[in-house]
Amino acid sequence: MYHFKIFTLWGNILAVYGRRGILSLHFDHTGEEEVKVKAGGSIERIWPDLFTALQNYFKGKRSIDFSRFSVDMKEYPPFTARVLEHIRQIPYGRVCSYSAAARALGCSGGSRAVGRALGRNRLPVIIPCHRVVNQDGCPGGFSSGLEKKLGLLTLEGVKFNELGRINDEVFISR
DNA sequence: TCACGGTCCAACG
DNA sequence: CGTTGGACCGTGA
Incomplete structure:
Protein backbone atom coordinates (compact mmCIF):
# COMPACT_ATOMS: atom_id res chain seq x y z
CA MET A 1 0.00 0.00 0.00
CA TYR A 2 1.32 3.39 -0.99
CA HIS A 3 0.35 6.85 0.10
CA PHE A 4 1.24 10.32 -1.01
CA LYS A 5 0.26 13.86 -0.23
CA ILE A 6 -1.38 16.22 -2.66
CA PHE A 7 -1.34 20.00 -2.26
CA THR A 8 -4.47 21.87 -3.29
CA LEU A 9 -6.13 25.20 -2.65
CA TRP A 10 -8.41 23.39 -0.20
CA GLY A 11 -5.49 22.14 1.86
CA ASN A 12 -3.48 18.96 1.85
CA ILE A 13 -5.01 15.71 0.77
CA LEU A 14 -3.54 12.32 1.61
CA ALA A 15 -4.18 9.73 -1.06
CA VAL A 16 -3.88 6.03 -0.31
CA TYR A 17 -3.22 3.74 -3.19
CA GLY A 18 -3.16 -0.05 -3.42
CA ARG A 19 -2.36 -2.57 -6.10
CA ARG A 20 -5.84 -2.37 -7.62
CA GLY A 21 -6.25 1.39 -7.51
CA ILE A 22 -6.97 4.33 -5.26
CA LEU A 23 -8.37 3.36 -1.86
CA SER A 24 -9.07 6.63 -0.10
CA LEU A 25 -8.58 10.38 0.03
CA HIS A 26 -8.20 12.21 3.33
CA PHE A 27 -8.90 15.93 3.51
CA ASP A 28 -7.45 18.49 5.90
CA HIS A 29 -4.39 16.37 6.19
CA THR A 30 -1.80 18.14 8.29
CA GLY A 31 0.55 15.25 9.01
CA GLU A 32 4.10 15.29 7.79
CA GLU A 33 4.33 11.93 6.09
CA GLU A 34 6.86 11.70 3.36
CA VAL A 35 5.63 11.02 -0.11
CA LYS A 36 6.18 7.31 -0.55
CA VAL A 37 6.30 6.06 -4.06
CA LYS A 38 7.97 2.74 -4.54
CA ALA A 39 9.64 1.98 -7.81
CA GLY A 40 8.24 -0.71 -10.02
CA GLY A 41 4.55 -0.20 -9.37
CA SER A 42 2.08 1.53 -11.61
CA ILE A 43 1.52 4.28 -9.11
CA GLU A 44 4.23 6.63 -10.31
CA ARG A 45 2.57 6.76 -13.71
CA ILE A 46 -0.81 7.54 -12.18
CA TRP A 47 -0.18 9.94 -9.37
CA PRO A 48 1.20 12.99 -11.21
CA ASP A 49 -1.95 12.82 -13.29
CA LEU A 50 -4.16 12.59 -10.22
CA PHE A 51 -2.14 15.32 -8.59
CA THR A 52 -2.78 17.83 -11.36
CA ALA A 53 -6.39 16.75 -11.85
CA LEU A 54 -7.14 17.46 -8.19
CA GLN A 55 -5.22 20.72 -8.25
CA ASN A 56 -7.16 21.89 -11.29
CA TYR A 57 -10.43 20.72 -9.79
CA PHE A 58 -9.95 22.78 -6.65
CA LYS A 59 -8.82 25.74 -8.71
CA GLY A 60 -12.32 25.61 -10.15
CA LYS A 61 -11.39 24.40 -13.62
CA ARG A 62 -14.60 23.19 -15.25
CA SER A 63 -15.54 19.63 -16.11
CA ILE A 64 -12.58 17.86 -14.58
CA ASP A 65 -13.21 14.15 -15.08
CA PHE A 66 -11.93 11.57 -12.60
CA SER A 67 -13.45 8.54 -14.29
CA ARG A 68 -10.13 7.41 -15.83
CA PHE A 69 -8.63 6.70 -12.40
CA SER A 70 -8.98 3.16 -11.19
CA VAL A 71 -10.44 2.78 -7.73
CA ASP A 72 -10.42 -0.17 -5.35
CA MET A 73 -13.95 -1.08 -4.19
CA LYS A 74 -13.10 -4.51 -2.85
CA GLU A 75 -13.73 -3.56 0.76
CA TYR A 76 -17.27 -2.31 0.27
CA PRO A 77 -20.37 -4.45 0.77
C1' DT B 1 -33.29 -9.67 15.17
C1' DC B 2 -32.57 -4.62 16.04
C1' DA B 3 -31.18 0.08 15.51
C1' DC B 4 -29.31 3.38 12.55
C1' DG B 5 -28.84 6.61 8.83
C1' DG B 6 -26.40 11.84 3.91
C1' DT B 7 -34.58 9.95 2.65
C1' DC B 8 -39.41 10.28 1.07
C1' DC B 9 -44.32 11.08 1.20
C1' DA B 10 -48.66 12.53 2.82
C1' DA B 11 -51.13 15.14 5.91
C1' DC B 12 -51.62 18.83 8.37
C1' DG B 13 -51.65 24.30 9.52
C1' DC C 1 -44.44 27.21 2.66
C1' DG C 2 -42.59 24.57 7.17
C1' DT C 3 -43.26 20.74 10.29
C1' DT C 4 -44.32 15.98 11.65
C1' DG C 5 -44.93 10.95 11.87
C1' DG C 6 -44.39 6.75 9.73
C1' DA C 7 -42.53 3.71 6.11
C1' DC C 8 -38.65 1.87 3.36
C1' DC C 9 -34.01 -0.48 2.69
C1' DG C 10 -28.99 -2.33 3.33
C1' DT C 11 -25.43 -2.95 7.15
C1' DG C 12 -23.21 -4.36 11.26
C1' DA C 13 -23.60 -5.89 15.77
Whole structure:
Protein backbone atom coordinates (compact mmCIF):
# COMPACT_ATOMS: atom_id res chain seq x y z
CA MET A 1 0.00 0.00 0.00
CA TYR A 2 1.32 3.39 -0.99
CA HIS A 3 0.35 6.85 0.10
CA PHE A 4 1.24 10.32 -1.01
CA LYS A 5 0.26 13.86 -0.23
CA ILE A 6 -1.38 16.22 -2.66
CA PHE A 7 -1.34 20.00 -2.26
CA THR A 8 -4.47 21.87 -3.29
CA LEU A 9 -6.13 25.20 -2.65
CA TRP A 10 -8.41 23.39 -0.20
CA GLY A 11 -5.49 22.14 1.86
CA ASN A 12 -3.48 18.96 1.85
CA ILE A 13 -5.01 15.71 0.77
CA LEU A 14 -3.54 12.32 1.61
CA ALA A 15 -4.18 9.73 -1.06
CA VAL A 16 -3.88 6.03 -0.31
CA TYR A 17 -3.22 3.74 -3.19
CA GLY A 18 -3.16 -0.05 -3.42
CA ARG A 19 -2.36 -2.57 -6.10
CA ARG A 20 -5.84 -2.37 -7.62
CA GLY A 21 -6.25 1.39 -7.51
CA ILE A 22 -6.97 4.33 -5.26
CA LEU A 23 -8.37 3.36 -1.86
CA SER A 24 -9.07 6.63 -0.10
CA LEU A 25 -8.58 10.38 0.03
CA HIS A 26 -8.20 12.21 3.33
CA PHE A 27 -8.90 15.93 3.51
CA ASP A 28 -7.45 18.49 5.90
CA HIS A 29 -4.39 16.37 6.19
CA THR A 30 -1.80 18.14 8.29
CA GLY A 31 0.55 15.25 9.01
CA GLU A 32 4.10 15.29 7.79
CA GLU A 33 4.33 11.93 6.09
CA GLU A 34 6.86 11.70 3.36
CA VAL A 35 5.63 11.02 -0.11
CA LYS A 36 6.18 7.31 -0.55
CA VAL A 37 6.30 6.06 -4.06
CA LYS A 38 7.97 2.74 -4.54
CA ALA A 39 9.64 1.98 -7.81
CA GLY A 40 8.24 -0.71 -10.02
CA GLY A 41 4.55 -0.20 -9.37
CA SER A 42 2.08 1.53 -11.61
CA ILE A 43 1.52 4.28 -9.11
CA GLU A 44 4.23 6.63 -10.31
CA ARG A 45 2.57 6.76 -13.71
CA ILE A 46 -0.81 7.54 -12.18
CA TRP A 47 -0.18 9.94 -9.37
CA PRO A 48 1.20 12.99 -11.21
CA ASP A 49 -1.95 12.82 -13.29
CA LEU A 50 -4.16 12.59 -10.22
CA PHE A 51 -2.14 15.32 -8.59
CA THR A 52 -2.78 17.83 -11.36
CA ALA A 53 -6.39 16.75 -11.85
CA LEU A 54 -7.14 17.46 -8.19
CA GLN A 55 -5.22 20.72 -8.25
CA ASN A 56 -7.16 21.89 -11.29
CA TYR A 57 -10.43 20.72 -9.79
CA PHE A 58 -9.95 22.78 -6.65
CA LYS A 59 -8.82 25.74 -8.71
CA GLY A 60 -12.32 25.61 -10.15
CA LYS A 61 -11.39 24.40 -13.62
CA ARG A 62 -14.60 23.19 -15.25
CA SER A 63 -15.54 19.63 -16.11
CA ILE A 64 -12.58 17.86 -14.58
CA ASP A 65 -13.21 14.15 -15.08
CA PHE A 66 -11.93 11.57 -12.60
CA SER A 67 -13.45 8.54 -14.29
CA ARG A 68 -10.13 7.41 -15.83
CA PHE A 69 -8.63 6.70 -12.40
CA SER A 70 -8.98 3.16 -11.19
CA VAL A 71 -10.44 2.78 -7.73
CA ASP A 72 -10.42 -0.17 -5.35
CA MET A 73 -13.95 -1.08 -4.19
CA LYS A 74 -13.10 -4.51 -2.85
CA GLU A 75 -13.73 -3.56 0.76
CA TYR A 76 -17.27 -2.31 0.27
CA PRO A 77 -20.37 -4.45 0.77
CA PRO A 78 -22.15 -5.32 -2.51
CA PHE A 79 -24.94 -2.76 -2.53
CA THR A 80 -22.62 -0.01 -1.35
CA ALA A 81 -20.18 -0.75 -4.16
CA ARG A 82 -22.98 -0.65 -6.71
CA VAL A 83 -24.19 2.69 -5.42
CA LEU A 84 -20.72 4.19 -5.57
CA GLU A 85 -20.05 2.88 -9.06
CA HIS A 86 -23.38 4.19 -10.25
CA ILE A 87 -23.15 7.72 -8.89
CA ARG A 88 -19.66 7.98 -10.33
CA GLN A 89 -21.37 8.57 -13.67
CA ILE A 90 -23.02 11.81 -12.59
CA PRO A 91 -21.31 14.50 -14.70
CA TYR A 92 -19.49 17.52 -13.31
CA GLY A 93 -21.89 20.23 -12.16
CA ARG A 94 -24.98 18.01 -12.29
CA VAL A 95 -26.88 16.21 -9.54
CA CYS A 96 -29.27 13.32 -8.98
CA SER A 97 -31.52 12.39 -6.09
CA TYR A 98 -31.09 9.60 -3.56
CA SER A 99 -34.36 8.04 -4.69
CA ALA A 100 -33.49 8.18 -8.40
CA ALA A 101 -30.19 6.44 -7.69
CA ALA A 102 -32.01 3.78 -5.69
CA ARG A 103 -34.53 3.28 -8.48
CA ALA A 104 -31.80 2.99 -11.11
CA LEU A 105 -30.23 0.20 -9.05
CA GLY A 106 -33.51 -1.70 -8.92
CA CYS A 107 -34.04 -0.80 -5.30
CA SER A 108 -36.88 1.70 -5.40
CA GLY A 109 -37.72 2.89 -1.93
CA GLY A 110 -34.12 2.47 -0.86
CA SER A 111 -33.22 6.13 -0.77
CA ARG A 112 -32.06 5.93 2.82
CA ALA A 113 -29.96 2.89 2.05
CA VAL A 114 -28.33 4.93 -0.74
CA GLY A 115 -27.58 7.74 1.68
CA ARG A 116 -26.08 5.30 4.09
CA ALA A 117 -23.93 3.81 1.32
CA LEU A 118 -22.69 7.23 0.25
CA GLY A 119 -21.74 7.98 3.83
CA ARG A 120 -19.15 5.23 3.55
CA ASN A 121 -17.46 6.65 0.49
CA ARG A 122 -13.73 6.89 1.15
CA LEU A 123 -13.07 8.58 -2.18
CA PRO A 124 -14.69 12.01 -2.04
CA VAL A 125 -14.46 14.06 -5.26
CA ILE A 126 -13.20 11.06 -7.26
CA ILE A 127 -16.49 9.38 -6.44
CA PRO A 128 -18.69 12.47 -6.39
CA CYS A 129 -21.11 11.67 -3.59
CA HIS A 130 -21.67 15.41 -3.13
CA ARG A 131 -23.70 15.32 -6.36
CA VAL A 132 -26.48 13.31 -4.74
CA VAL A 133 -29.12 15.53 -3.13
CA ASN A 134 -32.69 15.41 -1.91
CA GLN A 135 -35.42 15.01 -4.46
CA ASP A 136 -36.88 18.44 -3.68
CA GLY A 137 -33.55 20.10 -4.50
CA CYS A 138 -32.42 20.60 -0.92
CA PRO A 139 -28.77 19.68 -0.38
CA GLY A 140 -29.43 16.71 1.90
CA GLY A 141 -26.75 15.48 4.27
CA PHE A 142 -23.02 14.89 4.23
CA SER A 143 -21.28 12.86 6.89
CA SER A 144 -18.06 14.88 6.88
CA GLY A 145 -19.86 18.19 7.19
CA LEU A 146 -22.53 19.83 5.06
CA GLU A 147 -20.33 22.88 4.42
CA LYS A 148 -18.02 20.69 2.36
CA LYS A 149 -20.88 19.43 0.23
CA LEU A 150 -22.14 22.96 -0.37
CA GLY A 151 -18.60 24.10 -1.11
CA LEU A 152 -18.00 21.38 -3.68
CA LEU A 153 -21.34 21.97 -5.41
CA THR A 154 -20.73 25.70 -5.49
CA LEU A 155 -17.24 25.13 -6.88
CA GLU A 156 -18.84 23.17 -9.71
CA GLY A 157 -21.19 26.04 -10.44
CA VAL A 158 -24.37 24.54 -9.00
CA LYS A 159 -26.73 27.34 -7.96
CA PHE A 160 -29.34 27.34 -5.22
CA ASN A 161 -32.54 29.31 -5.69
CA GLU A 162 -34.09 31.68 -3.17
CA LEU A 163 -35.56 28.72 -1.26
CA GLY A 164 -32.17 27.06 -1.02
CA ARG A 165 -33.02 24.46 -3.65
CA ILE A 166 -31.38 23.26 -6.84
CA ASN A 167 -33.40 23.85 -10.01
CA ASP A 168 -34.77 21.06 -12.20
CA GLU A 169 -32.40 21.48 -15.13
CA VAL A 170 -29.39 20.59 -12.98
CA PHE A 171 -30.79 17.13 -12.25
CA ILE A 172 -29.91 14.27 -14.56
CA SER A 173 -32.79 12.32 -13.02
CA ARG A 174 -35.09 12.66 -10.12
C1' DT B 1 -33.29 -9.67 15.17
C1' DC B 2 -32.57 -4.62 16.04
C1' DA B 3 -31.18 0.08 15.51
C1' DC B 4 -29.31 3.38 12.55
C1' DG B 5 -28.84 6.61 8.83
C1' DG B 6 -26.40 11.84 3.91
C1' DT B 7 -34.58 9.95 2.65
C1' DC B 8 -39.41 10.28 1.07
C1' DC B 9 -44.32 11.08 1.20
C1' DA B 10 -48.66 12.53 2.82
C1' DA B 11 -51.13 15.14 5.91
C1' DC B 12 -51.62 18.83 8.37
C1' DG B 13 -51.65 24.30 9.52
C1' DC C 1 -44.44 27.21 2.66
C1' DG C 2 -42.59 24.57 7.17
C1' DT C 3 -43.26 20.74 10.29
C1' DT C 4 -44.32 15.98 11.65
C1' DG C 5 -44.93 10.95 11.87
C1' DG C 6 -44.39 6.75 9.73
C1' DA C 7 -42.53 3.71 6.11
C1' DC C 8 -38.65 1.87 3.36
C1' DC C 9 -34.01 -0.48 2.69
C1' DG C 10 -28.99 -2.33 3.33
C1' DT C 11 -25.43 -2.95 7.15
C1' DG C 12 -23.21 -4.36 11.26
C1' DA C 13 -23.60 -5.89 15.77
